[in-house]
Amino acid sequence: DIVMTQAPLSVSVTPGESASISCRSSKSLLHSNGITYVYWYLQKPGKSPQLLIYRMSNLASGVPDRFSGSGSETDFTLKISRVEAEDVGIYYCGQLLENPYTFGAGTKLELK
Amino acid sequence: EVQLQESGPGLVKPSQSLSLTCSVTGYSITSNYWGWIRKFPGNKMEWMGYISYSGSTSYNPSLKSRISITRDTSKNQFFLQLNSVTTEDTATYYCAKTYYGYNYWGQGVMVTVSS
Numbered sequence: 001d002i003v004m005t006q007a008p009l010s011v012s013v014t015p016g017e018s019a020s021i022s023c024r025s026s027k028s029l030l031h032s033n034g035i036t037y038v039y040w041y042l043q044k045p046g047k048s049p050q051l052l053i054y055r056m057s058n059l060a061s062g063v064p065d066r067f068s069g070s071g072s073e074t075d076f077t078l079k080i081s082r083v084e085a086e087d088v089g090i091y092y093c094g095q096l097l098e099n100p101y102t103f104g105a106g107t108k109l110e111l112k
Numbered sequence: 113e114v115q116l117q118e119s120g121p122g123l124v125k126p127s128q129s130l131s132l133t134c135s136v137t138g139y140s141i142t143s144n145y146w147g148w149i150r151k152f153p154g155n156k157m158e159w160m161g162y163i164s165y166s167g168s169t170s171y172n173p174s175l176k177s178r179i180s181i182t183r184d185t186s187k188n189q190f191f192l193q194l195n196s197v198t199t200e201d202t203a204t205y206y207c208a209k210t211y212y213g214y215n216y217w218g219q220g221v222m223v224t225v226s227s
Contacts, residue, residue, distance in 0.1 A: 041214070060215060100173060101159040103158075
């Protein structure tokens, strides 16, 4: 199985500041078709997960452009610019390259 | 608007089967892929499997001997059956639609396995 390792597991951010979450995969997520199959999700308290970023760097529909995704074949970053109160929750990276599709352990973002 | 809604018992006894329904509105399950994902206490997320637009399925090998995902296209529903459950299967179960990632999720149903 592809292991997704997130860091840090928790982060405390002052509103208005930026935050970065890292995710590393145990295998390259770059397919021969040129697509990198890494995704980012946010689960807000009491809510279902929502898709933030697909295929490493593409913003999902309705997601503020304060969110951005970047990376290489095995190392990925989610950046949140100008953190707001509504960004609180647990962030997960995940891969859809191969079965079984796997997720990271989650990073809890809190406000200072 | 696409909406997914899970339903099923919240309590299942060990060794029995867990059966959940995902009812979809606003989109036909004969398009795209439709999956089941669960979140354990402590935040770990596990992909369980999916059923495709054509009815083909793919399962997490860790569950392969116990899981079955089926559908009823006339009702626009798909189903999860997990056999021989143990307390380790206690989790919140989500159904989700896949298109460039899991872009629509149900609200989740908490299932406890306990005698």
